[in-house]
């Protein structure tokens with residue numbers, strides 16, 4: 001029995017996964033401006049980590065440093081190592097990064113059109129991605145696999161979708177296509193930068209569900225940037241909080257959201273519609289929560305949203321919520337749940 005298996009047997013806990021991504025001393029500068037300063041964190045294989053923080057705090061630049069897509073005139077230094085890749089991603093040339101991107105790490109952006117080729121049929125784009133990284137070796141098999149993947153991400157009539165161009169789809173459908181492209185080579189890490197922010201509220205939860213299922217099916221890890229704390233509570237196991245270009249707080253979602261230590265995190269939680277009940281469980285009910293985000297004693301809303309009562313029509317990505325101690329749901333409450 002391996003040492004980690006012996007430890008697991010002794011403690012009754014699952015053995016810890018190895019580190020997949022290790023970021024150390026990451027600085028991002030533009031001219032003489034430091035935009036990201038001394039950022040360091042790790043993500044274990046299969047782990048889902050949220051990255052939150054105010055606008056301009058450096059979340060996107062941190063993510064772009066990992067995938068080697070920093071904008072012109074912006075430079076990274078420090079170290080970003082990914083298991084299975086034998087070189088540092090910081091300072092790697094475009095040729096090296098294009099071998100890493102897609103195969104080891106892939107990114108989903110807020111605006112899918114920036115990642116999709118407007119002049120190429122959608123099925124061909126997904127198939128080409130598989131051929132480039134040799135996930136599929138012949139065109140016919142790649143085309144079939146592309147249609148299957150478009151089906152898996154929930155595009156209606158995937159055969160017809162594969163023959164269509166990006167502009168023929170809605171925003172939510174384009175986001176599903178970008179996800180298919182990102183997952184085409186089963187990357188070990190998916191980086192998502194506000195992937196549902198630009199979508200209609202009714203579509204957001206469905207696209208989020210598809211992303212989380214896609215990641216879970218592959219045992220992939222995920223770095224998820226969002227302003228929505230409920231989404232972090234729902235989807236992620238750990239959370240990193242950025243402020244002024246630095247990570248100011250990091251830890252398990254439940255710990256950070258129930259006992260935030262940094263003043264900035266405390267303000268963020270206060271201003272959100274997250275609520276923490278007597279037993280330290282997280283609940284969130286949008287649009288129905290008092291401004292201060294606190295439920296009065298005896299409030300029947302607490303922990304009783306549409307999902308908790310089984311009345312939620314959406315497929316729930318939160319059934320296996322990582323904190324295991326509660327749930328968060330951003331669906332409307334059921335009519336029986338009242339705030340009084």
Ligand SMILES: Nc1ncnc2c1ncn2[C@@H]1O[C@H](COP(=O)(O)OP(=O)(O)OP(=O)(O)O)[C@@H](O)[C@H]1O
Nearest residue numbers: 030035053054055056057058059060061062071074
């Ligand atoms: N191409 C660029 N050149 C110079 N500065 C930039 C560039 N892109 C971003 N910045 C600056 O870097 C800082 C961090 O930007 P970043 O986009 O990472 O923030 P963010 O936390 O992702 O914000 P948001 O939540 O609004 O997306 C900001 O001050 C921003 O103005």
